[in-house]
Amino acid sequence: MEVVIGVLLVLLLLFGIGYFVRRNVYREVDRLEARKIEIMNRSLTDEMSKVKNLNMTGQAEELFERWRAEWDEIITTQLPEVEELLFDAEDHADKYRFKKSKQVLGHIENMLNAADQNIEQIIEEIYELVSSEEKNTTEIEDLREQFKKAKKTLLAHGHTFGKAHPALEAELLKIYEGMKEFDAETQSGNYLAARDILMEKSEEMGVLANKIDLIPSLLSECTSAILLQLSELQDGYREMAEQGYFLEHIHIDAEAEKIRKRLLAFKEKIEETEIEGIQEALHEINESIETMYDLLEKEVHAHHYIKTETDKTETELFELDKQKLQTSEETELVKQSYQLTEQDFEKQRHISKQISMLRKRHDQLKLNLVKDQIAYSVLKEELTELEAQIQMVKAEHDAYRQMLLALRKDELAARQQLSELRLLLKESLRMIQKSNVPGLPDSYKQLAEEANQTVKKATAKLEEIPLDMVAVNVLLEDAAESVKKLTSETEEMVEHVFTIEKIIQYGNRYRSKDAHLAADLREAEGLFRNFHYNDSLEKAAAALESIEPGVLKRLESSVEEEISKIK
Structure with a gap:
């Protein structure tokens, strides 16, 4: 029983496969049939009618006859053969000869493709022939016009x-x-x-x-x-x-x-x-x-340039020679009072040598002009280069002269600065005297002595001959720093003294009421009499602020007013 069922299932499976394969063959037959009908409907009558407007002789006639014969071959022979092959493909499928059916269908596909290509080729050749006639008609007229x-x-x-x-x-x-x-x-x-x-x-x-x-x-x-x-x-x-x-x-x-x-x-x-x-x-x-x-034009321009510029160059060299002598004299004068470096002397010698070389080159240039054996363009290049070098040497020479002048300027500036520092020292002393400071702390005295000494050292160095401005500037910088520090310390000390006095005067109103405040103020007064102004200010200020917060802020304007009177 199981064997029978197995056989029946196999037969059903084979029948199903055969059914689907035959249906695919029928679909392919229908598709190719449609393509065949499409080709049959592609009439070339309209296309070939365009050729009949031409002279139907020679090449045009031969092509027309060939196209018509090829079209007739497609319609009367190739497509009927396709029809018969389609029937054969269906017959093979009905008999389950699927491989044979597939081969026939492939052959039909190739035949239809060939027919399609043949038709496209005919249409392309017709277009080429007709368009050639149209282009010839237009272009021959253009050619005839060009010919005329x-x-x-x-x-x-x-x-x-x-x-x-x-x-x-x-x-x-x-x-x-x-x-x-x-x-x-x-x-x-x-x-x-x-x-x-x-x-x-x-x-x-x-x-x-x-x-x-x-x-x-x-x-x-x-x-x-x-x-x-x-x-x-x-x-x-x-x-x-x-x-x-x-x-x-x-x-x-x-x-x-x-x-x-x-x-x-x-x-x-x-x-x-x-x-x-x-x-x-x-x-x-x-x-x-x-x-x-x-x-040639370059030579003319060069000649004109040389005629106009040679004298100018000679005048510039003459002035440079004269300045060279003046600078040499200035150098001798300056070195008596100032300490010049070997590099400075070497620069002066180098400039002098350069000016002499420029003079020789210019003399040679004038000699070449007389000989008339060198092109003006070459001489112009030499003159132009000479002028450029003259300007370079002039710039070096001017820089050297400015250096000499700068030495004197540095000296005058140093003297002016020392004068200002001495004035600041006097101002500090005057401020101390006018403020009635009870005494000076040792640290302040030491600072004042240091400031005086640095100013004296810078002054003494400035009076030395030859003058060494590098050393002067170093000492001058130290003196300025010391005086600046002294001035700041003076102003701060005077401000503290005035503030302490104001605090103590203001705090006297509380002495009888607050024994602790009275004791702090007495201690502050003792520090004040011993010239410990910073400690005195801190003690008095702290005592008064504990009784009346913000009082120092209110006393500031009064202190500033007092200080402004002694400045």
């Missing part, structure tokens, strides 16, 4: 082409023969062959038109314009040489001869209508001539 224009130019201006005229006429005739051949091919229905001829002759016409456009100007440049420039250039060269210009470094005659040979070769090529690269070469020649003109 070229012929008219050659007739009207034949003399401007020189010996190139016959060759140009021959090229134009060749194009004319090509147009005649084009017309013949068109009349014979050979539109594609006519198209090839037209494209070839249009390209030749473009080249010829370019030659006709350029040759007259190229010939003019080779035979007259450039030669005229060369003659003018050589005349100018000889005239300048006669005027005394040294021009041996500008080889104009040799360069002119080379250019004339090149122009002769260009002329021969142009007469053979071979103009490729000649326009660029003539442009290079013109640039070369322009460069030679520039070189």
